Amino acid sequence: MQLPKLTGSVLSGLHCFLIAADQMSFTRAAEILYLTQSAVSHKIKNLEASLGVQLFIRQPRKLLLTEEGKRLKAVVAHNFGDIVHEIRDLKTLELSGDLNVSVPPTFAQTWLLPRLKHFIDKYPALRFHLRTRNDLVDFQTESFDCAIYFGHGKYAGLHSEKLMDETILPVCSHEYATVHNLYEQPDNLISCMLLHDAAPWARAGRNDEWQYWAQRQGVTLPESGCTFDRADLALQAAERGLGVAMGRMSFIAEQLATNRLVTPINRPVRSPLSYYVVCRQEVVSSPRIKAFQQWITSEISD
Template sequence: MLNLPPRAGSRLNSSQFANLHTFLVAARHLSFARAADELCLTASAVSHRIGRLESALSIKLFVRLTRQVRLTEEGERIFRILQNAVGDLSEALQQSSQADIAGAIVLYARPSVAQCWLVPRLADFARRYPLVSVDLRVGNESVDFRTRNIDLALYYASGDFPGLTGLKLMEEQMAPVCSPEYAKRHRLVDRPGNLQHCTLLHDSLAWENASHDAEWRLWARQHGMEASLPTRHFTFDSSNLSVIAAMNHAGIAIGRQRLVQERVSRGELVLPLGDFSRCGHYDYYLVHPPLDPVPRRLLVFMDWLKECANGALST
């Protein structure tokens, strides 16, 4: 147990800068061992540096448990302050003397919206902001902003993001889609009862904690067709894969309008059971940690994304 002196005399001087950086890394990982790996130190050295910082500041930063550490309330507050300060410094260093908007943006996105909606539009952003680079990473899990170097996430979700800032980018509608050949073979047009003879194609990771058939169940409840859903199915870990399977006559998938409208317009997919409709409260959101201020490069990227979302559905 640390015995800290009264806070009245606490001071921060230049000798503590290395310790502050060590604290920032340890707080991000909530692990002295992982911080040691990143800093090329021993876990004992990390612990000693943080101990010296706590003594100098007269603040207890961590609660040291048997196999882990967690931040105290004061430690959490200092961590947020340091994160913002480092972000502000990085932003300042990335600006040119002409105050051009420059730097890198690390974006995490769901695979299907990245592939079908975002990537085809990136050339326009590159033309407008040639000094801003985008590092796009995709995955199906919710990203931990504390432990991963991510600036912004693009989620398909219900809009609940505790402790984070979320902005609805665009709404989504859905409808069953399949190839023209598949619709003709199963006589689906204007005969919804024939759906029970089809193979359903599922995005098994449609949103966080979704069941493998969540989108189909959502659509069926909206249209009073839960009893008509067949049991035969194929599952995929992205919406786009289920749609590609549908285009190749493997079955019928739930298509999200933002992602499949162009394929429908080209005749590669048809809507045999009716047009797109709202079937729930799942939409696309931009999510990031609370930032004050938001870096300029991130602001222009988010504004550009909103412009894309408010424009035509196709590229």
């Protein structure tokens, strides 16, 4: 398929084609574009003539994409998405507008939220939008500027900047540790209720974090336990004497300082995963993303 020149008519036709291909209806495309149905049909015919290929199979009550139409739709959708992102970046060079960030739930609640006012005060013209989730973002189809991941830092087609490492060790209430004789007695974990974060990182199993720690300590773990879909819920359950949770040091500083949690088996292990700021390669230089990443780095240093 050859495209001799990207004239204004061709670009307009490509936009019209994308809407029609999404809707699979010239009538619905016309409503979205505030055009008549005949105008949409005329734009598509002109585009087909310019490209020298048929894009739609027109049937009495429905449209079908030809193979060429399917290929063109995929390319146009991807590149128009890049154009939208770039225009938004150009409009926000002065650190105004929207910043959409995806963050793991417990990291958001225990680490980011207590510090977020500093960032908002520093960049008052930015509208900060925080969404929490444990799974990875699809940057091609979702409108996130960047995300914080707890992982290995290698994500195909994406740019990642390491923020900080993590250390893990078991935590519980003082009363629970006393009753179960846990102080420096790791073998007694076998008789305890383990509290699991069911999704400590993307695609992890519910036992993965506990097993990683136990294997490095030579400790046998019980089969039974409770699972939670957020680490902070497991930690709250530990505070209330339900059992022993695997604590991350970045999450539990306040609970340890106020004795709401204790570390009866004081054998910390360096987590195999770290925290990263992740974004699409083409927006690495976005002033909004750079400001956010630099601010987090300075907060960690402090």
